[in-house]
Amino acid sequence: MLASRARLIAGVGAALAIVAIGVAVFALQSARTSPVGDVALVAPEAVVVLDSERGLVAAGARLDAAALAHGVRQARVHLQAAAATADAVAQTATQPSADQPSDGPDADAVDAAGAQLTASVAGLDTAVARLEGLVAVAVSGGAAIVRDATAAVSGAALITAGMEAESARAALEAAHRGWLAALDAQAAEQARLAEEARASAADPAPGADGRPTDSAGDILWVTSVPTAEGDGSNGHLPMSVMCHIPWGTDQLGYAQYLRCDAADALTGLNDAFRAAFGESIAMDLTYRSYADQVAMKAAFGALAARPGTSSHGLGTALDVQEWPDVYGFGTERYAWLVENGPAHGWHAPARVREDGPHPEYWHFEYAP
Numbered sequence: 352m353l354a355s356r357a358r359l360i361a362g363v364g365a366a367l368a369i370v371a372i373g374v375a376v377f378a379l380q381s382a383r384t385s386p387v388g389d390v391a392l393v394a395p396e397a398v399v400v401l402d403s404e405r406g407l408v409a410a411g412a413r414l415d416a417a418a419l420a421h422g423v424r425q426a427r428v429h430l431q432a433a434a435a436t437a438d439a440v441a442q443t444a445t446q447p448s449a450d451q452p453s454d455g456p457d458a459d460a461v462d463a464a465g466a467q468l469t470a471s472v473a474g475l476d477t478a479v480a481r482l483e484g485l486v487a488v489a490v491s492g493g494a495a496i497v498r499d500a501t502a503a504v505s506g507a508a509l510i511t512a513g514m515e516a517e518s519a520r521a522a523l524e525a526a527h528r529g530w531l532a533a534l535d536a537q538a539a540e541q542a543r544l545a546e547e548a549r550a551s552a553a554d555p556a557p558g559a560d561g562r563p564t565d566s567a568g569d570i571l572w573v574t575s576v577p578t579a580e581g582d583g584s585n586g587h588l589p590m591s592v593m594c595h596i597p598w599g600t601d602q603l604g605y606a607q608y609l610r611c612d613a614a615d616a617l618t619g620l621n622d623a624f625r626a627a628f629g630e631s632i633a634m635d636l637t638y639r640s641y642a643d644q645v646a647m648k649a650a651f652g653a654l655a656a657r658p659g660t661s662s663h664g665l666g667t668a669l670d671v672q673e674w675p676d677v678y679g680f681g682t683e684r685y686a687w688l689v690e691n692g693p694a695h696g697w698h699a700p701a702r703v704r705e706d707g708p709h710p711e712y713w714h715f716e717y718a719p
């Protein structure tokens with residue numbers, strides 16, 4: 352009797368349990384497909400189960416949405432950095448430059464660095480395109496994505512793609528530096544070779560006093576080479592205070608010298624110039640010895656400064672090439688040099704400005 356009653360209780364208990372589970376399962380399914388209003392009609396225990404289930408889903412969705420938003424923010428930072436780097440590279444790399452001879456010393460190194468640069472640009476383009484695609488999907492479909500765990504775009508995917516874009520950007524930056532360094536090395540080597548050639552040049556034309564001449568025998572004025580024993584006065588600067596400019600020569604290939612601080616500052620100005628125009632400043636004359644100034648005065652009279660007074664004799668003056676269409680008053684390069692030179696200590700003195708008493712668009716002086 353007791354045993355059969357116990358069986359009955361157990362049987363009813365089991366039946367109730369099965370019904371309860373059924374209700375709970377139904378409630379759970381309803382929760383996924385029905386509005387909350389319908390769900391409230393289900394048994395209270397089922398609502399407890401349902402709420403906790405929905406709460407977990409909602410909390411998960413909030414986390415996914417936050418991760419997605421974070422991923423999009425990070426991606427935008429990476430995309431901005433990538434654009435800035437690509438821009439900087441494009442400014443120096445797209446135009447054929449006077450600094451980029453196709454042959455000559457170190458041409459292979461320059462070619463290899465150029466190929467590396469090109470490959471890095473392509474690498475960044477690919478990474479950026481992928482990241483931009485993910486951002487576009489995330490921004491347009493973000494709300495749907497966080498409810499669908501199988502969707503391709505997640506915060507984690509954006510972060511991963513963003514890191515890939517950042518490493519492609521860093522690779523491009525390194526390749527760009529390498530390319531510029533190869534160009535600088537090539538220019539320095541050219542200057543060295545030119546100096547060697549000058550040192551071993553054949554006998555100068557009679558009357559030119561050791562100076563180079565053109566085919567008609569006229570003197571070609573070039574930058575003076577400082578001597579070891581100069582006393583430091585105007586036109587007698589010793590080599591110890593002078594620096595060879597590593598990135599350029601005059602149009603004849605002769606090396607250029609300035610007082611070291613002026614040379615360093617000019618290199619800084621030239622870096623900015625090259626970023627703006629894709630080429631180095633075309634130098635004509637820099638340092639001028641006393642003897643050369645005496646010879647110039649004899650040749651040009653009032654047009655040349657009195658020996659001992661020229662800023663060229665102090666190693667603090669630069670003449671760009673006398674190319675009126677390129678560097679003349681009103682040209683883009685002249686305006687740029689006048690505007691940007693002072694940040695590097697280089698300026699066009701008032702007396703040689705277009706409205707000054709001795710207009711010389713080519714002449715700039717260092718006075719920080």
Ligand SMILES: [Zn+2]
Pocket residue numbers: 663668669670713714715
């Ligand atoms: Zn000058």
